Amino acid sequence: MDPFRRTDIIILCDLCKTAHLQSHCERCHINLCQTCVGKHLSDSSIRHTVVPYKYRKYLNYSKCPDHADELCKHYCEKCDIPVCSDCISSGKHGGHDISNILEKHSSQTESVQKDLEELETRIYPRYEEMASDVQTEKAKLEKEYGKLTTIADQQGKILHREVTAIVNQRKSDIQEMENKHLSTLNKNTDEITQKITELKQIISNLKSILKSNDVSLTTTYKCRNSEFRTLPSKVPITLPSFTPEKINKDQLNEMFGSLSPLSINTEHGDTMKSAEAVSSPPVKPLLDEPRLAVTIKTGYIYLTSVSCLNEDQVWTRGDNEIMKLLNLQSKLLISIKTKSGNRPWDIAVTRDGDLVYTDNHNDTVNLVKNKQIHTVITLQGWEPRNLCSTASDDLLVTMISDDREQSKIVRYSDSTEKQTIQFDDQGRALYSCDPIKYIIENRNLDICVADNGARAEVVVNQSGKLRFRYTGHPSNTKQAFTLHGIATDSQSHILAADCQNNRIHILDQDGQFLRYIHCDLVTPHGLCVDIRDNLFLAESDTAKVKKIQYLQTQC
Structure with missing residues (x-):
């Protein structure tokens, strides 16, 4: 006997109204024939749950508190409560919007599903990560x-x-x-x-x-x-x-000597964005075609770095011991000679607008304030290389050991070492021993390193845990992925200078490739982004700085 046929009633498909039902969608609470199942699942905007009819879940309707023999199969939107047919006919909910309880159940089920997904895939892992970070900090206590x-x-x-x-x-x-x-x-x-x-x-x-x-x-x-x-x-x-x-x-x-007080921040933790907020379109979408706005001549033979002081002035360093502050018209505003007379390895601008540079010849990090040079960090056994200033006004410095066997990143507050990032959770080195490692802190506080020796962007979170590695996009790659610059913008994009392929890779904050910037670039060798999200790019072979617009200025 047909299991879906009784002597007095035949249950038909809720969609076509003609064929015998075979299945049931627990998400939408409708019965489906075999033919209509495919049509129903074609709506990919909803996560359907289709099961054989006999395995469907039965809904438990609540009993009405005012009418004991009635089940609440309706929902009053104004009162925000389930109601029965007698409640509706009594006039108590006159003029109120009444919906089917199944529709309300369906929408709420979808919300519950989304909440569960967010909790399982985003929120809970972050709590686990934080718990792991706390354990790591506890393990460091005795040593520190x-x-x-x-x-x-x-x-x-x-x-x-x-x-x-x-x-x-x-x-x-x-x-x-x-x-x-x-x-x-x-x-x-x-x-x-x-x-x-x-x-x-x-x-x-x-x-x-x-x-x-x-x-x-x-x-x-x-x-x-x-x-x-x-x-x-x-x-x-x-x-x-x-x-x-x-x-x-x-x-x-x-x-x-004095001991600084123990500082324990009891403020509330960061609030994660909701899944909807994370997936929402960026405030400044990428331009379909980035455009060259300005070209600055630096006067160097070979240009290696550029760092924005503001939207109209940039610091540069090249093939000699002189660091130059230039405006958009290529006018030299200030020139600073290094304290040792050696060529600086890298430059950066602090939150206060002061210039800092590394000198790998005498293992120092130096601050230029009011045109006076002050040595703020002197290393023993390590050579400082690239550096950047963070949102908290710390300095992140990449360095390699004197024997070229180790590489690490150190965070400094003034001249005090606060954090060392060197190994992953399995004790493996995070970075190669190549001296070229441009570094930047992203808006989400991730630490992004362009590791030329590893031919990869290595991104760790604020605690130093590895988030991802980006080793280049396979499309149209002629030469090896060589990294000689990194920057980030207000949208938490990561911009990586691919020197040999003469282009810039744009990634989102999770390492997903978005697109390239070409603009007839020649050996891009250093990047920075100003407060208006304009990209400044140092071309090593032409010794020119190019200002490029790649984001829409209005949404």
Whole structure:
């Protein structure tokens, strides 16, 4: 017997109204024949759930609280409650919009499905990631606080050495004074002893004269008493004294060094954008055809970097030790020679508008403020290479070890090391040992590195966890993917300079390729984006800076 046919009723497809039903869509709560299933599933905007009719889920209607024998198969949109037929006919909901409870159930089911998907795919993984980050931070505690304890011990030893040196100096001074005092007394003693010896001799001679009754001796005698009436001078010496200074504990504590307070931010965490907000169109869509707006001549033979001071002025560095600030008309505004006379490896502009540069010859990072150069970081065992300034006014510096065996990124606040990024969760090196690694912080606080040695964009999150690697788009690639510049804009796009292929790759914040910028580029070798999302690009071989518009200025 047909399982869907009874002696008194035949259940038909809700769409065609002619064929026997075979299936049921639990999303839309309609019965479907075999032919209509395909038609129903053609609407890809809705996630349908079609099952054999006999396996369908039965809906449990709630009983009406006002009419005990009635089920609530309708929904009052104004009152936002399920209602039964008697509620509607009673006039209590007169003038209200009444819908089928199945339609409400269907739309709510879709919302629940979307919420579940967002929780499972976006929100929950972020919480897991944060929990993992906290565990990582906890694992670092002993090491980091151990460093502080070691520094305190070292400072204590230094202070102890200084105190010991002072004590030994004072003791040496005392011994020197004692020796000088004793020498003076010995000299005085020798003089008196000599006079005593002479006096003894004179006294003996006089006694001999008196005893002899010799007229010649008596008549020739000369008195010398006046010579000895003036006694030898007695040297007055005042003993030195030691007056200990009262030890001021506060001054001693200040002299020892200060410990910055532990800062624990108790503010609320970042709010994730909803799935709808994340997938919404960008505020500034990409132009179909990027256009060249300005070309700046730098005067270098070979140009390597450009960094925006503002929308009208850019800092550049090239083949010599001079860093130049130029306007859009190629006019030289300021030139700064490096402190060491060496060619800088990279330049960047801080949030305050100051120039910073790395000098890999003497392993320093230097700040140029009011045309004065200050060395803010000096490395030991590592060479600083590329750098950038972050939204929090930290510095991110790429560096390689002196033996060229290791590579890492270090975050500095002023001159204090705050974070080191070197390995992934499996302990593998994140970066190659190639010295060329342009770096930028994205608007979403990801740290993006153009790693030329790895031929990849390596992107980690704020905590240093690997998010993705981009190794180039396969279309129309003539030469290897070579990376000599990176930038980001207000839309969190990542722009990568592909030097040998003479183009710029534009990625979204998740590493998906969007399109190229060509604009007749020649060896792009450094990128930056100004506050209006104009791209400034350094061409190494022509030594020109090109200003390119690639985003729509109005939505």
